[in-house]
Amino acid sequence: MSNTIPSKSENEVLVKVEGLSKKFCKDLKTSLWYGVKDLLTGMGGNKNDRELRPKEFWAVKDVSFELRRGECLGLIGHNGAGKSTLLKILNGLINPDAGKVTIKGRVGALIELGAGFNPILSGRENIYNNGAVLGFSRKEITEKLDDIIAFSELEEFIDMPVQNYSSGMKVRLGFAVAAQMEPDVLIIDEVLAVGDVSFRMKCYNRINELLKEVAIIFVSHSMPQIAKLCTSAIMLRRGEVKANSNDISSVINQYFFDSNVESKELVSGSGKATLAKRNFDNSKLNVIEKGSTINLGFDLKIDLTTKYFSVRGIIYDKEFKGLLEINALHSGQFFKNENGLNNINISFINPLNHGDFTMTLVIFQVNEIGQITERLLRHESFFQFKSISGIGFDSYIPISVEANINHK
Numbered sequence: 001m002s003n004t005i006p007s008k009s010e011n012e013v014l015v016k017v018e019g020l021s022k023k024f025c026k027d028l029k030t031s032l033w034y035g036v037k038d039l040l041t042g043m044g045g046n047k048n049d050r051e052l053r054p055k056e057f058w059a060v061k062d063v064s065f066e067l068r069r070g071e072c073l074g075l076i077g078h079n080g081a082g083k084s085t086l087l088k089i090l091n092g093l094i095n096p097d098a099g100k101v102t103i104k105g106r107v108g109a110l111i112e113l114g115a116g117f118n119p120i121l122s123g124r125e126n127i128y129n130n131g132a133v134l135g136f137s138r139k140e141i142t143e144k145l146d147d148i149i150a151f152s153e154l155e156e157f158i159d160m161p162v163q164n165y166s167s168g169m170k171v172r173l174g175f176a177v178a179a180q181m182e183p184d185v186l187i188i189d190e191v192l193a194v195g196d197v198s199f200r201m202k203c204y205n206r207i208n209e210l211l212k213e214v215a216i217i218f219v220s221h222s223m224p225q226i227a228k229l230c231t232s233a234i235m236l237r238r239g240e241v242k243a244n245s246n247d248i249s250s251v252i253n254q255y256f257f258d259s260n261v262e263s264k265e266l267v268s269g270s271g272k273a274t275l276a277k278r279n280f281d282n283s284k285l286n287v288i289e290k291g292s293t294i295n296l297g298f299d300l301k302i303d304l305t306t307k308y309f310s311v312r313g314i315i316y317d318k319e320f321k322g323l324l325e326i327n328a329l330h331s332g333q334f335f336k337n338e339n340g341l342n343n344i345n346i347s348f349i350n351p352l353n354h355g356d357f358t359m360t361l362v363i364f365q366v367n368e369i370g371q372i373t374e375r376l377l378r379h380e381s382f383f384q385f386k387s388i389s390g391i392g393f394d395s396y397i398p399i400s401v402e403a404n405i406n407h408k
Contacts, residue, residue, distance in 0.1 A: 012104070014185055014215040015067040015090070020099035022060040022085055022239075023052065059085040060096070061239040069184070072207070072216040074230030074248065076223075076255050082239035083219050087189050090217065105184025106135045110174050119163035123154055123173050126162055130177045144180050151206075152176035153199070172199060179206045182213060189219040204229065223252050223320045249318035249356055256358070256381040272303035273363045273376035276341070282383060288350050290389035296346040300363065302337045302376065309376065310334040311344060311405050312362040317355055324351070328405040334370045335407040348403035352387040359383040 052058070060082045067073050075083050088094045090101060091109040117126050127148055131141035149158050152172040162170065178186055188207075207216060207229055220226055226233060226248065233251035235243040243254035267275075279297035280286065288294060302309060310333065313326035326348060328334065335342065361382035365374040 013066045013068055014104045015065075015217070016100075016102040017063060017065050017090070018100045018102075020060055020063045020086070020089060020096050020101060021058060022089060022094070022096050023056050024059050024085075025053075025056050058082075058239045060089065060236075063099070063234075063236075063239075063241055065234060065241075065244060067185075067215045067217065069213065069215050070211055071232065072211055072218055072230045074226040074233035074251070075217060075219045075236070076221070076226060076233060076251065077236035077242075078255075080238070081236040083236055084189065085239075086236070087187055087217070087219065091187060103185055106181075107185045107187065108134055108178035108181065108183035109187040110171075110178055110189060117162045117170065117174070120161055122160060123152075123158040123162055123165070124149075126173065127177055130174070131181055134178075134181055134183050136181055141181070148176045148180045151180055151202075168199075175203055175206075179203070179210060182210065185215050185217070186210065187217045190221070223255070227252060227318070227320060252318075252320065253356075253358075253381075253384070267377065267379050269363070269375050269377040270365075271376075272306055272365070272374075273309070274301045275299075275361070275377070275379055275382075276301045280383065282381075285356065286383075286385040288385050288387055290350055290353060290387055292350055294346075294348055294350050294385075296359075296383055298344055298361075300342045300344060300377075302340055302342060302363075304337070304340050306337050306365045306374075306376065308334050308366045308368065308370075309337055309342075310364045310366050310370070310372075311346070312364065313346060313382070313403075314360045314362070315352075316358050316360065318357075323357070324401045326401055326403045326405070329364075329366075329370060329372075332370065333405055334366045343408040345406045345408075346403055347406075348401050350387055351401060353389045354387060356386050357384070359385075 063082075063086060065073065075086070077083050085094070087109070089096050090103070091107060118129060121129065124145075127145060128138065128141050131144075132138070149155055152158075152169075152175075154169060154172055154176075157165070157169065162173070165173070175188075186207075204225075207218075210216065216229075218226070218229055230248055232246045233243070233248050234241055235251050235254050243251040245251050276299040278299075279295075296313075300309075310328045312328065313324075314322050315324035315326075317323055326346060358381045361377070361379040362375065363377040364372045365376050367373055
């Protein structure tokens, strides 16, 4: 990995990743044996051309991208997709088996909670340590010290050993150092999910400010965060790039609609209800005019231990903000599960202006008077569609819509 300090006025590539690959072995003993064999045989050359040996797998395979100052790359993928491995390579924590990484400038990384902190040192001393790791002089750190402490909101605890900090306090301190020292490249991996809402909002506002001068790689399982902050996105699956685009919504859609993703990654709930069949094709984006009727028919298999159930639909826009709610319980509707197979039809007038939308389906178990007792099924992106109209305006934000939900 090469690293140089660029001029901040240059609008050049700060991160360049070319054909990056990294393999691991599932078994420690086998991994050590392979390492010994490679040393004894002097195995080298192009490791990327070498086939995987038994128990080996690609954690990252042939990943390439570029990132410029002022850009924020959203890195998404389900658990085990290779995101953390890629970030550790970019941060220099592990070496790739093949490929090349070129980073220009100082790199700040928030990858693992508390990483880089010496637990027996105080918060103040760790600020100097972290700043030095980023490549800043003691004088530069001292000039920023008050701003870092103020941002972290840890004035009362800054001289306390970090080992006594809560997880939220560690995140506050780590982000404050990285944000206030303004590295050229900032890597953030899910750590902002820890802590209170007000501090997270403070962090997101700071990220927007930093984007004027910094290149950011942002990892999150929150699609609204990705849509709001990022200028481009990459989706990984089993170490490979499945989508890479400046069109954030298309990459997020790929995250939800990838036909190779196991259904357990798209569906949650008690497992007592499953989607058996749909009367529409959800493998493509359905085009529907504003004002026309949407009919969604589907079959549900529901465990016979559930006597009554109800149906809810939530429609999200391309930034995954909830716009419409279709809820049978709003009109007092709930249904009897007589034989375990239920045919449902949701019918409503499309009130949405131009844009891409998805519907999440939720099935609830209810009691004899319609009170919710359990969530049986939540199916993300149950229906995807494009609404078209002659009006170039799509900020329609009702919370419910009139609908007929029929049960057979």
